[in-house]
Amino acid sequence: MLTFELLKTEGHARRARLTLNHGVVETPIFMPVGTYGTVKGVMPRSLDEMGAQIILGNTFHLWMRPGLDVMAQFGGLHRFENWNKPILTDSGGFQVWSLGEMRKISEEGVRFASPVNGDKLFLTPEVSMQIQTILNSDIVMQFDECTPYWKGGQAGKANGHITTEQEARVSMELSLRWAKRCITEFEKLRNPNALFGIVQGGMFENLREESLAGLVDMNLPGYAVGGVSVGEPKDEMLRVMNHIVHQLPENKPRYLMGVGTPEDLVAGVAAGVDMFDCVMPTRNARNGHLFTRFGDLRLRNARYKADERPLDETCTCHTCQNFSRAYLHHLDRCGEMLGPMLTTIHNLHYYLNLMREVREALDAGRFGDYQRQFALDRARGV
Numbered sequence: 001m002l003t004f005e006l007l008k009t010e011g012h013a014r015r016a017r018l019t020l021n022h023g024v025v026e027t028p029i030f031m032p033v034g035t036y037g038t039v040k041g042v043m044p045r046s047l048d049e050m051g052a053q054i055i056l057g058n059t060f061h062l063w064m065r066p067g068l069d070v071m072a073q074f075g076g077l078h079r080f081e082n083w084n085k086p087i088l089t090d091s092g093g094f095q096v097w098s099l100g101e102m103r104k105i106s107e108e109g110v111r112f113a114s115p116v117n118g119d120k121l122f123l124t125p126e127v128s129m130q131i132q133t134i135l136n137s138d139i140v141m142q143f144d145e146c147t148p149y150w151k152g153g154q155a156g157k158a159n160g161h162i163t164t165e166q167e168a169r170v171s172m173e174l175s176l177r178w179a180k181r182c183i184t185e186f187e188k189l190r191n192p193n194a195l196f197g198i199v200q201g202g203m204f205e206n207l208r209e210e211s212l213a214g215l216v217d218m219n220l221p222g223y224a225v226g227g228v229s230v231g232e233p234k235d236e237m238l239r240v241m242n243h244i245v246h247q248l249p250e251n252k253p254r255y256l257m258g259v260g261t262p263e264d265l266v267a268g269v270a271a272g273v274d275m276f277d278c279v280m281p282t283r284n285a286r287n288g289h290l291f292t293r294f295g296d297l298r299l300r301n302a303r304y305k306a307d308e309r310p311l312d313e314t315c316t317c318h319t320c321q322n323f324s325r326a327y328l329h330h331l332d333r334c335g336e337m338l339g340p341m342l343t344t345i346h347n348l349h350y351y352l353n354l355m356r357e358v359r360e361a362l363d364a365g366r367f368g369d370y371q372r373q374f375a376l377d378r379a380r381g382v
Helices: 044-049 059-064 068-073 077-081 093-098 125-135 153-158 165-188 205-217 234-247 262-271 280-286 318-322 325-334 338-363 367-380
Strands: 002-010 013-020 023-027 029-031 055-058 087-090 103-105 110-113 120-123 139-141 194-199 222-225 254-256 275-277 289-292 295-298
Touching (some): 013 338, 023 029, 068 077, 087 093, 165 194, 205 222, 262 338, 318 338
Parallel strands (some): 029 275, 055 087, 087 139, 139 194
Antiparallel strands (some): 013 023, 103 110
């Protein structure tokens, strides 16, 4: 089940409400990433307290561990990880892409060796739909091929081999054929949740439009833009985003996959994006890179050794309300596990609060003003 209400617009920016089988999601929204059935270092109760409305799970990794028998025993991912709000699962396509030379793509699907135990595996659109049905995620993503920016991965990057338009076309057309197979299997399984299509086409605007047209003909409940933030320059990502997002159906949710910085999120909202996800707030937190209203803070800098201030004096998260920069610097230097737990809480709270402020600005009809103040604040520095 999925219903989508478009409540307000300001330019391309949208304020909307998404109703799913496990609850209501107010958009624009940022979705924390929970790869293995957990958002690293954060308890579900903390996620709830900081305002998380929907989180992600990873089809590929949960298929590997704990496996489908365990997932079926628990009736899906919600009960297994004790999260009673909506969950979105990716299709496994990005993880297959990241395997590089370890996988072989054909029309039928992708053959590869399990990175866990070496087992020979075959992931197809049908298998992806079967896994996600067992996971019982509220939003199911089609199985697609993530078109790379650098042809041949790191070796291609070293040699300057950028994916050509013809290579991007072949990949995009394969994803469209796989989308049709996903729909057929999804309906065969009588999955009660919502299946989203993924617009591909690399950095080529004409291919993005062709991909979108093909997916719109399939009349899916929601649409995502994939294949961005995969190594391309930032201006290329923004160009593609600004070109294609506002062309997605107005009466369906729009999801920009794997993006990004706070600046990317605000720019994405301005372009018409409703939903975002990214590992950046959690991954960066574990490496001492903190986001604040007034710019980024590198916690490992010696200047914070005796700094009694919180990470962000305007922040209401548990970390900022109770701990100093000096203490967090100390935990990081000592490798104490409490350190990344507290910094992750802060970064996720910052992202979720940013989206809350964006929603309030849209409700008030002042998103443009908010966008300008956001840029001034972030440029001020910590």
